[in-house]
Each structure stands twice: as C-alpha cells, then as structure tokens.
Amino acid sequence: MAKIIDGKALSQHCITQMAGDVQAxxxxxxxxxxxxxxxxxxxxxxxxxxxxxxxAEKIGINSIVIRLSTETTQLELLxxxxxxxxxxxxxxxxxxxxxxxxxxxxxxxxxxxxxKDVDGFHPVNVGKLWSNRAEIVPSTPFGIMKMLExxxxxxxxxxxxxxxxxxIVGRPMAAMLLNAxxxxxxxxxxxxxxxxxxxxxxxxxxxxxxxxxxxxxxIKAGAVVIDVGMNRDINNKLTGxxxxxxxxxxxSLITPVPGGVGPMTITMLMQQxxxxxxxxxxxxxxxxx
Ligand SMILES: Nc1nc(=O)c2c([nH]1)NC[C@@H]1CN(c3ccc(C(=O)N[C@@H](CCC(=O)O)C(=O)O)cc3)C=[N+]21
Numbered sequence: 001m002a003k004i005i006d007g008k009a010l011s012q013h014c015i016t017q018m019a020g021d022v023q024a025x026x027x028x029x030x031x032x033x034x035x036x037x038x039x040x041x042x043x044x045x046x047x048x049x050x051x052x053x054x055x056a057e058k059i060g061i062n063s064i065v066i067r068l069s070t071e072t073t074q075l076e077l078l079x080x081x082x083x084x085x086x087x088x089x090x091x092x093x094x095x096x097x098x099x100x101x102x103x104x105x106x107x108x109x110x111x112x113x114x115x116k117d118v119d120g121f122h123p124v125n126v127g128k129l130w131s132n133r134a135e136i137v138p139s140t141p142f143g144i145m146k147m148l149e150x151x152x153x154x155x156x157x158x159x160x161x162x163x164x165x166x167x168i169v170g171r172p173m174a175a176m177l178l179n180a181x182x183x184x185x186x187x188x189x190x191x192x193x194x195x196x197x198x199x200x201x202x203x204x205x206x207x208x209x210x211x212x213x214x215x216x217x218x219i220k221a222g223a224v225v226i227d228v229g230m231n232r233d234i235n236n237k238l239t240g241x242x243x244x245x246x247x248x249x250x251x252s253l254i255t256p257v258p259g260g261v262g263p264m265t266i267t268m269l270m271q272q273x274x275x276x277x278x279x280x281x282x283x284x285x286x287x288x289x
Contacts, residue, residue, distance in 0.1 A: 003248070005147050005226070005255045011263040014146070014271065015059055021274055022060035025281065032277035033062040033089045034118065034270075037080060038096040039103065040070040045096050048266075052094075055266050061273055062089070074103045078111050085113040091280060092118030092273040097168075115280075118272050121167065129175045135279075136272055141173035143264030144205060144226050145180065151253055153203065153224050155182035161201035162186045163194070163214075163241075169207040169228050177203070212243040216250045225254045228261050 022032060034056055038049050049065055056063035066080060077095075084093045093116045099105045109117075114124035120137040128134050148155065160182035164170035170186055178184045182203065187194050189208075198204055198218045206214050207228035219225060229241025240257030247254060255261055 003251070003253060005151055005253050005260060007143070007147065007255060007260040007263045010147060010150055011267040013150075014264075014267050015055070018059045018267075018270055018274055021278075025274070025277055026060065028281060030277055030281045030284075031060075031062050031089070032091050032273050033064070033087075034092045034094070034273045035064050035066060035084050035087075035090050036094045036096060037066045037068065037077070039068045039072050039077065040100050042098070045098075049096055052266050052269065055270055056273075059270050059274075061270060064090075070100050072100075072103075074107065077103060077108055081108065081111050085111075085116060090116065091276040092116055092269075094118050094269070116276065118269060118276065120172065120272070126167075126172070129172060129179075132179045134175075134179075136276065137176065138168055138172040139268040139272065140169050140228060140261060140265045141176050142272070143261060143268040144173065144228075145176050146268065147226070147255070147261075147264060148180075148203070148224070151224075153253065155180040155203060158182050158202040159200050160184050160203040160205070161198055162205045162207070163198065164188060164205075164207035164209075164228070166207065169205075173205055173207075177205075206241040208241050210241055211239045212241070212246075214242040214247065216243070216246045219247055219250055221250055222252045223250070225251045226261065227255050227257050229257060230262065 036049055038045055053063050053065055084090050093112050095108055109121050114122045117125055117136055125136050129137050155177050160177040162170050162173050165186050165188045174184050174186050187197050195218050199220055201220055201223055203224045205226045211231040225242055225247055227240035227242040231239045233239055238258050
C-alpha cells in the first residue's frame with residue numbers, strides 16, 4: 001500500500017510539465033520572470049532563496065534575486081518593489097519573510113501589485129480566494145491541494161481539520177478546502193478539547209510549529225495527515241509537527257518531513273509565476289515584451 005505522499009517525486013513530476021509550458025511560452029516570445037527580494041542575512045532564508053532560484057532556472061523561468069542589507073529602510077524597499085511592479089519582464093514578486101523588525105511587513109506586502117503577488121498574500125488576492133474566484137493563492141496550501149488531487153483524495157463532504165490559523169497556511173488552507181466542498185474546521189492555541197476535534201478529521205492539516213505534537217491517539221483511523229511543520233531539533237535535524245512513526249500505521253496517507261509539503265511549496269511558486277505569465281500573454285495586445 002502506497003501510504004507516503006511523496007512531495008519530492010510529485011514536485012519533480014510538476015517541474016517536468018512546467019518546463020514544457022515555459023518552452024511553449026518562450027516560443028511565443030514570453031519568458032516568465034520571478035523576482036525574489038531578501039533583506040538581511042537570515043541563514044534559513046538564504047537557503048530557501050537559493051533553492052527557489054535553482055528550481056526556477058531548471059524550469060526556464062528568469063529568476064532574479066535582490067539581496068538587500070539588514071539596514072535597508074522601508075522606503076528603499078518600497079521603491080524597489082515599485083520598480084518591479086512596473087517592470088514588464090517581471091511576472092511574480094516575492095519578498096522573503098521574515099523581514100527585519102524595523103520594517104512593517106504588512107505595508108511592504110500590500111505595496112506589491114496584486115497581479116504580481118506570487119505569494120497570494122495581498123488582501124485583494126485573499127479576498128478573491130475567500131470568494132471562490134482565486135487567481136493567485138499562497139503556495140503552501142496550493143501545494144497541499146495538488147498533493148490531495150494527485151493521490152485521489154476528493155475533499156467533497158469530508159471533515160477537514162486544520163491546526164493553525166496563520167495567514168500563510170491555516171486560513172488560505174481553510175478557504176481552499178471549503179472551495180473544494182469539504183466541511184472545514186480550524187483549531188488553534190485557544191481551542192478547547194483540540195484532540196476531540198482532530199480525532200474526527202478525515203483530512204488533517206497540521207501547522208502549529210511544535211515538533212512531533214500530533215500522535216496516533218490524536219488522529220482518526222484512515223485519516224489523511226498533512227504535516228506543514230518545519231522544526232529544527234538540537235542536532236539541526238528537520239522534524240515535522242506530526243509524530244510520523246507513531247501515526248504511520250493509523251493514517252491512510254501521510255506526508256514526510258522533509259520531502260513532503262516543503263518541496264511542493266517552492267514548486268507551486270513556480271507554477272503561479274507561469275500562470276501569471278500566461279495571463280499576461282493573453283492580455284498583451286501590443287508587443288511590449
Ligand atoms: N514570502 C515568503 N514566501 C514563502 O513561501 C516563504 C517565505 N516567505 N519565508 C519562509 C517560508 C518557508 N518556505 C519553505 C519552502 C520550501 C521548503 C523546503 O523545500 N523544505 C525541504 C527541506 C529543506 C531543508 O532540508 O532545510 C523539505 O521539506 O523537504 C521549506 C520552507 C517558504 N517560505
């Protein structure tokens with residue numbers, strides 16, 4: 001029984017398809033462009049940004065990385081974004097989080113034009129997602145939807161429980177599962193009797209940031225368990241929010257960490273860059289590019 005949802009393999013499969021799409025776009029004179037801005041020296045962020053750049057190159061996306069010092073002012077950052085907003089070669093703009101504390105992240109993210117907001121964090125894109133007319137959506141939950149689809153998990157009528165209410169994962173995940181006809185519950189740090197609710201979940205998405213918090217006793221037999229956690233233990237080993245060994249036998253499908261949700265997140269970022277480029281190709285009446 002194939003039980004493991006292999007994010008790495010699915011990611012490879014998507015990359016092959018995307019490379020073909022990009023080739024076709026290029027034959028029509030369009031090169032999808034992704035700009036990633038990183039402020040400061042955060043080690044983890046540097047690694048993610050390098051991985052994104054590598055994946056983009058592999059697919060044929062024109063990827064530019066803008067590295068700014070920790071001392072960059074908010075105004076300087078806003079000016080950079082404004083230039084990218086108006087740059088016809090750039091389809092997607094991503095500002096790597098977290099930002100240094102002297103910068104108001106909300107103001108910065110809101111300054112990205114919604115059409116190029118490849119993370120789907122802009123209020124316009126959040127509103128479209130919740131009205132079931134999404135164009136650009138956050139990559140992590142989008143990758144999870146792709147995983148469910150590929151492994152033939154139809155959310156229709158299922159109890160989907162999400163642990164965590166962040167704007168990056170929990171909330172958009174709830175909207176997407178609702179749009180896919182699931183019965184959706186979000187639980188969080190203030191929820192009473194959390195386990196009683198997770199035990200009812202046919203689909204359980206865990207994004208709480210506590211290492212191996214979810215045990216076999218917390219899940220329903222046959223549940224599909226999606227682990228969004230990324231915790232480093234004392235030996236710098238990556239662990240999820242789900243106790244994988246403990247839950248493995250009880251779940252019908254389960255994602256590993258690493259090799260689950262993480263690789264799909266980056267892959268979906270590329271997918272959305274391509275989708276934006278395709279939309280702009282359709283709208284390009286002149287030959288501005
Ligand atoms: N504006 C913005 N958009 C983001 O999408 C964004 C961000 N900021 N800030 C940081 C988080 C984190 N994130 C990850 C992406 C891929 C892996 C990934 O590929 N993980 C590998 C393992 C990598 C390793 O071993 O360290 C895996 O799970 O197999 C992890 C984390 C995107 N983020």
